[in-house]
Amino acid sequence: MLPADIEPVIRDPKATPPGHRIDLHHSMCFGCGSEAPVGLRIEVIAGEGLTVTAAMKVEDWMQGGPGVIHGGVLSAAFDEVMGTSPLLLRKPVVTGHLEIDYAKPIPLGSTVHFTGEILGGVRRKVYTRCVAHLGDPANPVAAAHALFIAIDLEKHFSGYRERAVHSQHQNGA
Ligand SMILES: CCCCCCCCCC(=O)SCCNC(=O)CCNC(=O)[C@H](O)C(C)(C)COP(=O)(O)OP(=O)(O)OC[C@H]1O[C@@H](n2cnc3c(N)ncnc32)[C@H](O)[C@@H]1OP(=O)(O)O
Numbered sequence: 001m002l003p004a005d006i007e008p009v010i011r012d013p014k015a016t017p018p019g020h021r022i023d024l025h026h027s028m029c030f031g032c033g034s035e036a037p038v039g040l041r042i043e044v045i046a047g048e049g050l051t052v053t054a055a056m057k058v059e060d061w062m063q064g065g066p067g068v069i070h071g072g073v074l075s076a077a078f079d080e081v082m083g084t085s086p087l088l089l090r091k092p093v094v095t096g097h098l099e100i101d102y103a104k105p106i107p108l109g110s111t112v113h114f115t116g117e118i119l120g121g122v123r124r125k126v127y128t129r130c131v132a133h134l135g136d137p138a139n140p141v142a143a144a145h146a147l148f149i150a151i152d153l154e155k156h157f158s159g160y161r162e163r164a165v166h167s168q169h170q171n172g173a
Contacts, residue, residue, distance in 0.1 A: 001099070001145050002127055006120040009050065012090040016046040022087050027167045031080030035167040040077055044084040050118035052085045058110050069106040074132070078144040081114045082128040086148055088118065093126055093148035094156065104141040110134050112141070124150040 016022045022044045027035040032042050038061075044054045056077050064070030079095055086093045106112060115137070116130035125147055132142040 001097075001147075002119060003122055003125075005122055006127060007122060009089055009118060009121045009126070011050055011088050015088045015090060018046050018048050020046055022046050022052065022084050025084070028165050031076060032084070033167075040073070040080060042077060042080050044081055044116075046088060047115075050085070050088055052081060052088070052114075052116045054081045054114045054116075056112045056114070058106060058108050058112060060108055063108055065105070067105075067108055069108070069112075071100075071102060074102070074106065074112070074142060075100055075144075077112065077114065078130055078132070078142075078146070081116045082130050082144065082146045083148055085116050085118050085128055086126045086150065089121075089126065091126065091150040092153050093150050095146060096125070096149045097147040098144065099146070100142060100144045102142050106132075106134065106141050113137075126150065 025032050027033045030036055030039045033039050034041060040056060042054050042056055044052050047053050058069050062069050062073045078100060079098055083093060083095055112132050114130055114132050116128060119127040119129055128146050130144045131140045133140045
């Protein structure tokens with residue numbers, strides 16, 4: 001998936017420091033919003049360099065097959081974790097392409113740990129990967145690669161903002 005012309009990218013000196021939560025996308029976001037009526041509420045933590053981490057408890061409402069997570073929920077979680085990582089470059093992005101290898105069933109009640117990494121970029125394209133495990137990094141349960149495209153937030157969402165659902169406390173992208 002990685003192109004031959006991929007180039008290294010550099011963490012922005014003003015990016016969220018390691019160990020801190022990367023700023024909320026917005027409070028009503030399905031992936032990270034703390035006020036979304038239904039959502040994953042994932043907190044993405046900046047790591048060293050171009051890495052991020054996150055954890056997600058697998059709740060009963062996330063069930064797909066009996067006793068295990070729905071694949072689409074896991075996909076959304078990867079999207080959120082990996083899509084937040086380009087903020088280490090101070091680039092807001094949207095997902096262009098996401099692919100996932102589902103290696104093992106993930107039981108309800110478990111906690112999925114994610115480790116994501118920016119691999120490089122070409123123009124507006126940011127290439128990332130992420131691995132998920134249930135507590136033993138040597139025993140992954142899933143892995144993903146994704147391409148994100150940097151956007152101008154105002155331009156990208158113009159024409160949609162009138163449909164936005166707001167919390168009582170916050171507006172914005
Ligand atoms: C904002 C803060 C973010 C916080 C975390 C967010 C996490 C969640 C992220 C999401 O879920 S976002 C929601 C799902 N994604 C979308 O709704 C995106 C829908 N698609 C689009 O809006 C446009 O297709 C897109 C902005 C991605 C690209 O359109 P553009 O007209 O701006 O760019 P263009 O088509 O010229 O593509 C730019 C480059 O990306 C490449 N590209 C675009 N889409 C691609 C694709 N799908 N696969 C491969 N390459 C792709 C394209 O070939 C080109 O490469 P080159 O620079 O080499 O010419």
